Amino acid sequence: MKVFVFAENQKALLELCCGARQIGERIEAIVINSQDDKDTEVADKVWSIPQQDNAMLEDYTETIAALLEREKPDLLIFEPTKRCKLIAGRLAAMAGTSVMTDLIELTKEGEGSHLVYGGAAIRKEKLNTSLAIATIGPGVLQGSKETGKGEIELFPFVEPIRKIKVLNKEQKPKLSVNLPSAKRVIGVGRGIAKEEDLGMIRQLADVINAEVGCSRPIAEAERWMPKETYIGVSGLMLAPEVYMAIGISGQVQHTVGMNRSKVVIAINKDKNAPIFGQADYGIVGDLYKVVPALLDQLK
């Protein structure tokens, strides 16, 4: 199988190229203006598209389409970012196919799995067109160390027919926490009565050396925590060594984002909360009693 890889971020490109070795024999990367030797170390070939002034990443869609048309790969893998999903969708429409998005598994046979119905189920699917397109997180395909000795070939830019004008662009403020790489994570949910009480949770996090994330309502309904910190469907998918769920009932939409944790600890006053079915250790109790006691004794 010949696999082409395109990503918005270089780190993701390298990881996806390495991971794609599990799927295909030949890996070719598509990059915008490659001057970085790193790109060529992981792919058998690098297609370099000259960078254009004032172009959005999406403006390279037509160029990628022309490359696909000429080189006819079997599979095209994208990093699952918003921009890449837009490019993937437009390419799929041109090629007469669909896109398998946000895959959590992809096999050599081209069978992709992704979460559906808010995380209640995993759907396994396969494209039956000559070109398959997928977006897949860098961590999903476990990277092999095998490297390619890729040559670089220039591929000419194809001017897009329709251009969107960028009026302004600003960086979002960077989050100080990096939840996906945290070894220990505390998740807080609706059991927290008011925003100030997050202070107590943060203290506990400091004591046990954890980062703090939350369930979706805390970020989206209450807006007590940034949207980037909610765990579960359409949010973060974490697999820390220890996950402590405080005041989280454990709906499937949340648990899909934490059920790969090594050890799960749950604190909830409702003994019927589904989180206890997915916990290694738990206490059926008032978090306002349990958390201060934890603070006191773990210090």
Next chain:
Amino acid sequence: MNIITCFKVVPEEQDITVKPNRDISFEKAPMTISAYDLNCIEAGTQLAEANGGNVIGISVGAKKIDDSKLKKNVLSRGPESIFMVADDKLENIDTYQTANALKAVAEKIKDYDLILCGEGSADLYAQQVGPQLGQLLSLPAINSVSKITLADGKAIVERTLENELETLEISLPAVISVTSDINLPRIPSMKQILAAGKKSATIWSAEDAGIGNLSATLGVIETKAPEQMDRKKDIVQGDSEEAIKSFITKIQEVLK
């Protein structure tokens, strides 16, 4: 100004149940409007209220999407009319088929300035129909839009990406996919609900829409609930001092 708002009819997520063999059951799940498409309809309605114009709701799917309660629900939220392709040939269609079917509906409506989609559907969340529809109609397509304002033949949109915020100018007509941040969908008033009953809904078969032979590009192999991880489930009952102590002793080992 004609604004087309696309909506998908999906099974109510919280009523989906899992059978012992991990199969998914929809027996108790009524059909409803996909949550993100409520934001899409609301965005279209707000734009029509601010700029003048007419909102049209469109949907494609199996025969059962032609449901009077569902149609009334959509029409009570602002759209003046509904156009649907409701045909069992369109049961469980993939994103490419969906985009093609919506394209057929848009082309039959002919006169439109803007097409809005939700960022993704509540059931499959592939986030692909908007981008594909734009491409198929040879129109500019953009996703992840959290604000839209209209000005002489153009849309100025804010786009919220992973690490950046963009402001873009897009010439109309265009296909724009909106996020759930763009607005809070209204709760229709009694007056709006009553008025919905008098609005028009046009239902076509796949043949009527000229899409009788759309074949699938994606095959579904299986849909199963995820396997549960084996957990210790060592749960302490109650929050007496003693109970808390025993809980702390248990987790201290893990937190070392």
